[in-house]
Amino acid sequence: MNRGKELAEGSSSPGGSDPSAGQAVTPSRYESQKRRDWNTFGQFLKNQRPPVALSQCNSNHVLEFLRYLDQFGKTKVHLQGCIFYGQPEPPAPCTCPLRQAWGSLDALIGRLRAAYEENGGSAEMNPFASGGIRIYLREVKECQSKARGIPYKKKKKKTSDESSPSSNMPFS
Template identity: 65%
Template sequence: MSAAVAAAAAAAISGYHNSSNRDHTDQLPLTPQGVQVCVLPTLNRYENQKRGDWNSFREYLKNHNPPLTLSLCNGEHVLEFLHYLDQFGKTKVHAQTCAYFGNSYPPGPCPCPLKQSWGSLDGLIGRLHAAFEENIGSSEMNPFGVGAVTLYLREVRDVQAKVRELLFPARFPHEYLYGE
């Protein structure tokens, strides 16, 4: 946007908010050239993430075989989506049968897959839960709040916490409580 256009838009907005004889409900601000300007609110980081997550989930449903609509989506589909996201994860959680289990710096590669971290999944589900209620409006039918999804998140958290305890044992028991 050129400086002149930005200045014209700012002047129009300033004039729009400062005029007392205008009906604000049905008119948009005008630039000096008489063009109406639509000013969209800027979204914060959370709102941007929520919108992106919502769009990603809808795209996943659209590409699902067979394609799904939001009204047919349930907790099983949410779990499928979370498993699908694991392929993009960066957290390696070694299985107990892995030779590198408990080794924070394994000397070589292993077949254990990368997964999403619990914190990422928990935040994602929270944002999708909120987006579902904003867009669909039915908290009773919200697939992101069903028990199976909550249980899955708890299992991921517990497994990753157990591995973290093995890799980084606390020197003192209170470190688990206070994160020191």
């Protein structure tokens, strides 16, 4: 009986048990956060002047949403003129703005990307998966790493030669 509602809300029963057997199904933390993020984005679109229908949403709306969220950030990002620019742990407070951390934005976009498709959007038209969003996230990451003095480096993949210590030894 409740199964249709749970499917519509994006939750599933753990372990394949029947939710009508009296057990309450609690969505995972990820599913709950994804639903909250999706509802927040939907409210953001409704509050636009004029309101934007989800079917009309594009990557520009997503970028506006990310910029809007910046005002609620908790990560100090030093401006280039700040004496603490590039210092990961400045010795004193400054007036530089608080912003959303890159990692938080990246995770948010991942959840919204999944929610878009779960709510009937096509993967090909997903505004959260556009190149413009990837570029924006990359720029935020680079800007924050410079401003906070925190290098983000890609991890190198190990080649098959590096994984085995004896592979470099000649046979005797």
